[in-house]
Amino acid sequence: MESDFLNWPFFEAKHRALATRIEAWSREQLEPLLHSEAYRLAGLDARCQHLANALGQSGFLDICAPEAGPEGFDVRSICLAREILARRSALAEFVLAMQGLGSGPITLFGTAEQRARYLPSVRSGRSIAAFALSEPEAGSDVSAISTTATASGDGWLLEGEKTWISNGGIAQHYIMFARTGEAPGARGLSAFIVPADSPGLEVAERIEMMSPHPIARLRLRACPVAPGQLLGRPGEGFRIAMATLDVFRTTVAAAALGMARRALDEASRHAAKRIAMGRLLIEHQLIQGKIADMCCAVDQSALLVYRSAWTRDVLKQRVTRESSMAKLCATESAQRVIDEAVQIFGGMGVQSGTPVEELYRDIRALRIYEGASEVQRVILARQHMAGFSRAIVVAEQ
Template identity: 55%
Template sequence: MPDRTFLSWPFFEPRHRELAGALDQWCAAHLPVDHHDTDAACRTLVRDLGAAGWLQPTGAAEGETLDVRTLCLIRETLARHDPLADFAFAMQGLGMGAVSLFGTPAQRGWLAKTRAGEAIAAFALTEPASGSDVAGTATTARRVRGGYLLNGEKTWISNGGIADLYVLFARTGEAPGAKGLSAFLLPASTPGLSVVERLETIAPHPLARLRLDDLHLPDDALIGAPGEGFRIAMSVLDVFRSTVGAAALGMARCALDESVARVKARTIQGAPLGDLQMVQGHIADMALDIDAAALLVYRAAWTKDMGAPRVTREAAMAKLHATEAASRVIDAAVQLHGGDGVRRGSVVEALYRDIRALRIYEGASDVQRVVIARGALQ
């Protein structure tokens, strides 16, 4: 039985506690799904999450804000039951984050579809030569009569190849570096967009490399104003970076639950494995890492929900500590399971592969350290 005492912390309101309980029941009945066909699994997850209403928090009504505590609770719960379900949920939010925060009424019309699970969203920022260095974006959007002409390449795009629409960032050239980027809403059916490579990773997800060849977008595809792309991207990441920590937290809780069950049931020299002080030390370290991560994640989420314009430092701390701590917790879980811990198909073996990418995407761990250090030095 997972620890739920954290829900009594003052970060949460009664509605958050009710949501966590209801979602946990839904997950127990519907997850995990069959992962053998990753694309099909993600389509099923988006459809089912949407039909059940769990995607509603991934978009905000006009004039409202995203509830980051709700996003974190949902990601934590889904990740504890099925990390691929967390991925499917997260991309609906991240993919449409720019539209929720900066979209026009017409652009926001897409939110009805993505929140209902009727359209799959994606966030196209990363390029072959610019991952964490967003200012190094090379894809261009040249102003032409009636719109923009886009050329370039994006890579490591989650939901690439199955998405119905992308929020894509390109250089419009208002100024050098970060100040010359703009954000666009790009339907996947637009001529000139092609999926040139599907990317395989240790934990299967729908990922792709995209190419834009003289792709024309009308003026109303622009999100926000020209040159605001970097600010839009950072605002979206400011909201969703904490939720990455929440997903890591869910995976870590699952690993701890599996480990506690293991050391209680497994015997060594006639006594439970959990009676060994060395094993108890591992369990204690795991529990400590999890609680510290939870405090950082929900502090960042609460701070944003209380109206802070930016939570760059808090979100960086939450993502850095939670993802690194979850990696330690899951590694310890594999060790406590012995040979079963590396057996293909076991819960902790899958978690060992699932957790690794979270220390890279939406700002790698070392980038978060730079963000935190700059904040301290200022």
């Protein structure tokens, strides 16, 4: 594994130790699991459960749902875990990430009782978590959410539809965002923990993706939610969603980085042994140029990813700008790196089941979820202009 970057000043000894542990675990436990008969014969849902159990036993899910609560989040650790897993298995990486995203609101905003009730089984992999924000008419625009939570007795009744919900159909609980109406738009949302077996909650449709993982459209019809299932205060839903994404956005970039590193490894190995026109591919300057550009792209992404994670962990600052930049650059450049790897493989690159063909499908969605690239650009430009305008005001005083 590429490990020189672990000597960068963003990391401490605990990160180097963690990376070594995850790498060894991936080699000794994950690879045999991925090649085992039970896993190969299992359907998608059962594969995810196998992976959740294995990750739970390894202890790595603690990184995503820390026992210490909000202070326990170490974004560099989550990034390393996602990066290293993504090099071997997009599905294993997905399972780890979703345990974090689907429980992050509880870690960040849950009461002691809610944390004690839900988080241990998420950490052990016995229970699968999901984060249900998007709706058919509300993806990038969270303020358009139309699922409602209407007061009923001590609690609420949920009514509406959610879509593109990862782990939909296999989760034991959903973090559900619904309109409670304290204010218009995004300020009138609340967050609830909704057990999957709640009456009135049904999986309306399982959706097939180009990079398969469990994902569904959910329907809520007079679905009751008890008062103890509210996260934070009524009207805090948007803040809860954004605070959770603030932890996890940089880690999406880390997953993209892991996929790009794998593509670079595969392409380098192939270029060093494939003969074309009487020479090894790597002896052709055009191929050397591709490899050089891929190396630059990977290091640029790694620098942005770990700068963002370090800024949050060590400087304890909000990282809206840094995490948007990391996500935008790392996901977009991973797509280009993987595309070049496919090109270097020639026909084999588009043959179903080869590592680069799988990466080509796996990377695509990362440019869309948790804020599509266009949305990251809008955020970045706004952040830049706000700082720029402040600087002008100061200069003119």
